[in-house]
Amino acid sequence: MQTVPCMEFVGEANDNKDKSSSSGSLRLWSQWQLLDSILPTGGFAHSFGLEAAMQARLVISPEDLRTYVIHVLENTGSLLLPFVYAAAMSPDTQTWHKLDRLLNAMLTNEVGRKASIAQGSALMRVAASVFSEIPSLKMMRSEALSSGAVSFHHAPIFGLVCGLLGFEAETTQKAYMFVTMRDVISAATRLNLVGPLGAAVLQHQVAPIAEDLSTKWMNRAVEEACQTCPLLDTVQGCHSYLFSRLFCS
Template identity: 75%
Template sequence: MEVEGRENDLYEGPSPASGFVHLWSQWQLLDSILPTGGFAHSLGLESATQARLVVLPDDLQTYVIHVLENTGSLLLPFVYAITISPDEQTWHKLDKLLNATLTNDISRKASMSQGSALMRVAAAVFSEIPLLKLLRSSALASGLIAFHYAPIFGLVCALLGFGPEIAQRAYMFVTMRDVISAATRLNLVGPLGAAVMQHRVTPVAEELSKKWMNRTVDEACQGLDDQTWYASTKLQFLDSYMRILDSNPRLLVQSAATRLHQSVSDRRMLLCFSIGSLRLPRICRKIR
């Protein structure tokens, strides 16, 4: 269902008569108190911590930077696309494209959950923009929209008067904020240490923002370093073994675990491959 008679509202932005009031709405969008569910998703940090890939503060800082790199390369194009063309048709197109792009089930569900929450909250809080409520009602009625976070964030930014570049920086900011907040909840760093780390990473975040800014969705990609690619490949190898073991527990567990152990020399990498099942490290210890 198309939203009729409101198309121009998407492009008008804040009224000049509102003075600086719209700035307060922009700041509120970035405020951690806005209940969008961002703190419910650790952006993979919890799994990395359990796998002992993130132990020291330097590990955490490196992890945050990698998250920002991947966020910029994959998701900033979606934020940019909706801010330069903030209409219902573009939003639906980007939502469907991102739904097909996110192949990781956990990441896809987290994106949908956060996006749905942001759309619901924005429609209720920013009542001066009735189009948000109309777009949400239309999407819910159709049942065809997944409500992914990045396009909705860009859409709300555009309606609140953010320019495309500021909107993209804002998305990187909330991503950095959320992953560092997850680190405090996991007791990897204290509140003061988290603030110091966020300030220290800011110059890197700005460079990454400029690196991936204003790109089309055709250029969206998932950037992986060699170690991440290696871990991902071995994780698929492990998952295949675990599916076999779950379907037939009488199979030779020792053979499966030994082959995996022989293929991985780094103990930390072996722990990384155990994500999703903590049984394998125990099996390997018994074999030794």
């Protein structure tokens, strides 16, 4: 005898399916907004040391620029991706504070440290205002500001925000690599190292390498965080000594 499913149960299943689909779609919109260059987090005020490298004649040709972008991504993956991953997996106040203090101790030059704090502070302020459906973001920011317990470094905050928004760990880490690539290539455009069309071509060409680097450094513990291209860190540390400069770092 064929069993006819109860219409009430079918209706509930459909409702749950619709809610799940709607939630996933809204999560995608939040993800796109977080990656949008219009989000006022101050990323375009920082060149990841590219301006200093250009004035030091380390970056002259398009091939030099391509190599520099790849090295920036390698450093980002090896040093910062573990912090993004840890914060995304445990998006709570205690983990965030611990990661922030550890990263503050690990960043070796003052220029890079200030850039990380400036971008992280801006991201936390924007996220707390934009993603109002997550009241804990505003509460965590207010408590941290009043206590002075954290420096607001960018990588842990990015992971924290993505974790609270419900993004998958893999998506979060690749997103962080993407915004890094986007910002350094944007800086190259503003420095007239490459035109807008050339920048788009470069980003597309580097994307497979960024994918490989993301896979290489993904899901690592913060105890494994390290610098793989120390020359870039040295160059960025010299940024504040430039006679004239367009970017903050």
